[in-house]
Amino acid sequence: MIEFKEVSFQYSSERKVIDHVSFHIEKGESVGLIGANGAGKSTVMKLLLGLLEGEGEIRISDIPVNRKNLSAIRKICGFVLQNADDQMFMPTVYEDMIFGPRNYGLSKEETEKKIDEILRLLDIQDLKHRYNHKLSGGEKRMTAIATVLAMEPQILLMDEPTAALDPYNRRMVINIINKLPQTKIITSHDLDMILDTCDRVILLGNGKIVADGKCQDILSNQKLLEENRLELPLSFMYQKEKELL
Amino acid sequence: MNKAEKALYELNEMDELANGNSLIHHFSALIKLLVTIIYILTVMSFDRYNLSGLIIMAIYPYVLFQISGLSFTGCLYKLRFVLPLVLAIGIFNPLFDRHVFVVLAGIPVTYGWISFFTIAVKGILAISASYLLMATTKIDAICKAMRKLHIPSIITILLLLTYRYVSLMVEEVSVMTNAYHLRAPDQKGIHYTAWGSFLGQLLLRSMDRAKELYNAMMLRGYQGEFYYVDDQPVGLKDIMYFLIWIILFWLCRSVNVVQWIGSMFVR
Ligand SMILES: Nc1ncnc2c1ncn2[C@@H]1O[C@H](COP(=O)(O)OP(=O)(O)OP(=O)(O)O)[C@@H](O)[C@H]1O
Ligand SMILES: [Mg+2]
Numbered sequence: 101m102i103e104f105k106e107v108s109f110q111y112s113s114e115r116k117v118i119d120h121v122s123f124h125i126e127k128g129e130s131v132g133l134i135g136a137n138g139a140g141k142s143t144v145m146k147l148l149l150g151l152l153e154g155e156g157e158i159r160i161s162d163i164p165v166n167r168k169n170l171s172a173i174r175k176i177c178g179f180v181l182q183n184a185d186d187q188m189f190m191p192t193v194y195e196d197m198i199f200g201p202r203n204y205g206l207s208k209e210e211t212e213k214k215i216d217e218i219l220r221l222l223d224i225q226d227l228k229h230r231y232n233h234k235l236s237g238g239e240k241r242m243t244a245i246a247t248v249l250a251m252e253p254q255i256l257l258m259d260e261p262t263a264a265l266d267p268y269n270r271r272m273v274i275n276i277i278n279k280l281p282q283t284k285i286i287t288s289h290d291l292d293m294i295l296d297t298c299d300r301v302i303l304l305g306n307g308k309i310v311a312d313g314k315c316q317d318i319l320s321n322q323k324l325l326e327e328n329r330l331e332l333p334l335s336f337m338y339q340k341e342k343e344l345l
Numbered sequence: 346m347n348k349a350e351k352a353l354y355e356l357n358e359m360d361e362l363a364n365g366n367s368l369i370h371h372f373s374a375l376i377k378l379l380v381t382i383i384y385i386l387t388v389m390s391f392d393r394y395n396l397s398g399l400i401i402m403a404i405y406p407y408v409l410f411q412i413s414g415l416s417f418t419g420c421l422y423k424l425r426f427v428l429p430l431v432l433a434i435g436i437f438n439p440l441f442d443r444h445v446f447v448v449l450a451g452i453p454v455t456y457g458w459i460s461f462f463t464i465a466v467k468g469i470l471a472i473s474a475s476y477l478l479m480a481t482t483k484i485d486a487i488c489k490a491m492r493k494l495h496i497p498s499i500i501t502i503l504l505l506l507t508y509r510y511v512s513l514m515v516e517e518v519s520v521m522t523n524a525y526h527l528r529a530p531d532q533k534g535i536h537y538t539a540w541g542s543f544l545g546q547l548l549l550r551s552m553d554r555a556k557e558l559y560n561a562m563m564l565r566g567y568q569g570e571f572y573y574v575d576d577q578p579v580g581l582k583d584i585m586y587f588l589i590w591i592i593l594f595w596l597c598r599s600v601n602v603v604q605w606i607g608s609m610f611v612r
Contacts, residue, residue, distance in 0.1 A: 151560050174564050186557035189509060191360035191483075195573075202573035203566030233357045251565060 101127040101283050102148070102160055102255065109147055109154030117143050118154060119307040125283060132294035132315065133287040135304035136329035141287040142182055144304070145257050148285075149179055160255065175204065178253030180245055182260050187244040188232045196232065196243065200251040211250075218249045221276060237264040245273065249280075256284045262293050291333040295319050303328060347526070349519035355423060356512045362415065362480040369413040369477075372586055373577040374486035375493055380590045381478045385471045387594045393460040394446070398601040399467065405590065406473040413481050420476050431468030435461040484508050489571035498569040509558065514551040521547060 102125040109118040117140050125131055133141050146152045150165045150173055158165040165173055181187045190196040194215070201211040219225045224242050227235065235243065241264050248256070261277070262270045270293070277284065277297045288294055294301060294315065301318045303311040305328045311318050318324065320336050332340070363370075369377075384405055391399045410417050421428070442457030478487070488501040521543065525535055535543055596602075 149564065151564075170563075171566070171568065174566065177564075179564050181557070181561060183557065186554060187561050189558050189562060190485075191357070191364065199562075199567070199573045200565035203568075205572065208575065231357065231361060233353075247565070 101125055101129075102285070103158065104144075104148075105157040105159075107147060107154050107156035107158060109143060109152060117307050118147065120156075121304075121307070121309055123302055123309065123312060125285070127283055128281065129300060130277070130284040130286070130298040132298035132301040133285055133304065134289070134291065134294060134301060134330065135310075139304040139328075140307045141304055142259055145179065145259055145285070145287065148257065149174065149177055176253060177255045177257055178248040178251050180248050180256070180258040180261050182263075184237070184240040184244040184264075187247065188240060191231055191233075193227050193230050193232060193235075193243045193246075196247050197250045200247065204251065214252075215246075215250050218246050221249075222246050223272060238266055238269055241265055242269060242273075245276075254282060256280065256282045258284065258286045260288050260290075261286060262288060262290050289330075291319055291325075291330065292335060295333050295335065303330075347519060347522045349515055349522055353512060353515045353519055356515060359423075359479060360483075363483045365413070365481065367413040367481070369409060369481045373490075373579045373583045374482045375490040375577070376579060376583040376587050377478055377482050378487060378490045378494075380587060381474050383591060384474050384594060387598055388467050388470045388474075390598065391463070391467065393463050394456060395601070396459050396463045396466065397603040398597075399463055399470075401597045401602045402470055402594075403466075404593070404597070406470065406477060409477045409481075413477070415477070415480055417473075420473055420480075424472055424476065427472060428469070431472065432465050434468065435464035438464070483574070485571055485574045486577070489574045492571060501571075502569055506555070506559065510551070510555050513554050513558065514547070517547055517551045517554065521550075 102123075104121055104123045107118055107121050108116055110116045121144070133144060135141055143152065147154050147158060148160065148165065150167070150170045153167075160173055161176055163169050163172055163176075188196050190199055197215040197218070198208075198211050201214060202208075206214070215228075216225075219228055222242055222245065224239070224246065227239055227243055230239075232240065232243070241261070245258075245261060256277075258277075262273050265273060270290075274293055274296050277286070284297075286294065286297060298315050301311070301313065301315045302309060303318060303324070310328060311321075311324060319333050322332050322340075325332060331337075384402075388399070388402050391402075406417075409415075410420075438461040439455060439457035442455060442460060444456045445453040446456050446459055447454050484505060488505050491501050491504075492498060522535070525539070525543070526532070529536070
């Protein structure tokens with residue numbers, strides 16, 4: 101479904117932010133993309149969406165990501181941005197949510213039905229007619245996720261979907277991610293969330309893939325994580341403490 | 346709230362006004378746009394000494410303010426930065442054009458003053474008409490209407506993005522001012538030594554954000570057309586609205602109503 105072949109990218113000529121990265125993601129997989137701040141996670145996502153252009157080959161559903169195919173690619177991929185403020189550009193939540201579906205030619209009635217469904221799923225019906233500039237950080241994040249789900253993408257890219265959420269909403273988002281059948285790539289520093297939502301983890305460090313494998317294996321490898329400025333997820337920490345006792 | 350936050354709040358308020366529910370809000374955007382354009386052209390076409398004829402054109406904003414429930418003082422307040430500019434356009438006319446037009450209570454009123462006031466009134470009328478359009482119609486709907494009039498999409502995109510870009514920029518100013526004052530609590534304003542870097546940062550940051558925002562729009566299928574705005578078919582009531590105003594404008598333009606009323610009393 102997603103193919104990254106020897107991809108490199110640099111913002112400026114001094115330093116490669118992404119350095120010969122290759123991976124392959126099957127349909128239906130949930131992959132956690134982790135790594136320290138500045139490791140290149142968001143950059144990988146932007147490369148996938150064709151927002152940035154690098155060297156190497158990227159294919160999504162066998163469509164090569166290049167200028168010619170951008171609209172096809174973007175129809176397939178839904179992207180939850182790291183900064184929810186940039187995601188929401190219409191005055192109200194409702195207008196923001198209909199933006200994508202209507203642009204892709206869905207009728208008004210279908211759109212209405214769909215967004216009501218999604219608002220219910222996320223339990224944020226009361227935000228429907230609120231103004232975006234009057235939402236709290238977490239409310240913005242929830243509505244940003246809603247706007248992307250409204251487009252029913254085949255692939256979901258989520259850049260820190262649980263940042264700024266309270267525990268209730270965080271759990272809600274985790275449950276929803278787990279319910280969604282799509283192929284998913286999720287970046288986060290919240291490794292417990294990754295553990296709860298992903299089967300596979302790709303660990304980035306300095307623009308290279310440091311590890312790629314089963315979630316359980318990588319997230320329980322304390323040495324590997326600490327070398328990459330990460331920590332064991334809490335659940336593993338408890339487990340370890342128990343073993344010590 | 347710092348100054349920028351207040352400004353941002355006002356800007357966002359325009360969106361809220363445009364989301365209102367008055368009779369005017371429900372007319373088709375295309376019709377409102379056309380009426381506004383024709384109104385402004387009519388106002389501009391008045392002779393520069395024809396102050397008495399021009400005054401009657403205030404009927405259009407007056408009626409619209411009444412029906413839409415928008416407040417005129419609110420409009421003046423929002424436009425407080427633009428109004429001085431409007432007044433400044435004709436500011437030199439009284440100096441250059443000193444022929445006496447009429448002597449009122451011993452004070453000679455020159456053609457210069459008349460033309461100064463005419464220009465000022467024209468400006469105020471045109472601006473309040475634009476304000477009324479913006480406050481009763483969503484920006485996206487206006488852009489869609491412009492596309493229907495075959496205005497090139499590059500212009501509508503620019504208009505839309507400028508509209509959004511301004512609020513992004515103001516937002517960045519507000520965030521940066523707050524960040525600055527949190528670390529320079531006793532200072533009034535921003536020290537001039539920091540102006541350069543402040544401005545530079547502001548430009549970079551708002552450009553970055555504008556790019557992200559444009560990306561976000563593209564990612565959700567935006568390609569320069571306004572499919573996401575509901576079609577507002579032009580109905581009978583829209584046509585009536587259009588015709589009534591056009592006839593009124595034409596009447597006001599061809600008959601000097603103020604003079605006409607005046608002449609009834611003089612006779
Ligand atoms: N617009 C840009 N111009 C230049 N360099 C950039 C730009 N955006 C990011 N970088 C650099 O690229 C590197 C990777 O950035 P990226 O945003 O992909 O990191 P990340 O893994 O998402 O980090 P975080 O966890 O903080 O979100 C960083 O070193 C960053 O400094
Ligand atoms: Mg990031």
